[in-house]
Amino acid sequence: KNEVEQSPQNLTAQEGEFITINCSYSVGISALHWLQQHPGGGIVSLFMLSSGKKKHGRLIATINIQEKHSSLHITASHPRDSAVYICAVGGNNNDMRFGAGTRLTVKP
C-alpha cells in the first residue's frame, strides 16, 4: 500500500461544478502540500498546511491530522483548472512523499 493515496485517479467535471480530491497518508508528517501540474510538466505549489483549513480564491484545502486525511476543493470549476493535482507529505526527515496524482478535466 502506498504511503500517500489519492482519490479519484481521474475526474471529469462540467464547468461550474464543485470538485473534491482526497488524500490519505499513513506516515507521520510535518506538513502536507497540494501541487498542480499542467501539461508540459510545470508544477505550482497551491497550499502547504499542517492543520485546519486554507483558502485561496476558488481553492480550499483542509487537513485532519487525527484521521490522516486531506481534501482539496475547487468551487465553480473552470476549464483552466484542468490539470493533475498532486498531494505530497513532508516527512520529519526533510523528505517528501507523493501521491500518484488526480487528473482533472473540466469541460465547458
Added chain:
Amino acid sequence: KAGVTQTPRYLIKTRGQQVTLSCSPISGHRSVSWYQQTPGQGLQFLFEYFSETQRNKGNFPGRFSGRQFSNSRSEMNVSTLELGDSALYLCASSGGTSGRGSTDTQYFGPGTRLTVL
C-alpha cells in the same frame, strides 16, 4: 523575482554515460530539493540541500549524487546512465526558514527532461 531555472531543459544521452543537471534557485532561497518524475513511479524525492549540506536523501542508488554551492545553486549528477533513468528531473527551492525543506512552500523549476537511449 526570477523563478527557479533549470538547465538544460532537454537532454539525450546513451546508456553508460553520465550527466550533470543544474538548478538555480530563487534569489535568497537556501534550500534546494531534487525530484524524479516518471510515468510508472510518479514523483520521487531524490535529495535536499541546505547551505551546501545534504540534509536528506531518497531511496536512489549511489549513481545519483548532488551538491550545492555557496550561492545556493545546485547540481545533480547521474553516472553510468540506465534506460530507467529516463525521466523529468525537477528541482524546487524554498526559503528554508522553517529549518526543513519539507515544511516550506516549494517553488518548482520547469524541469530537465532526460532521455537515455
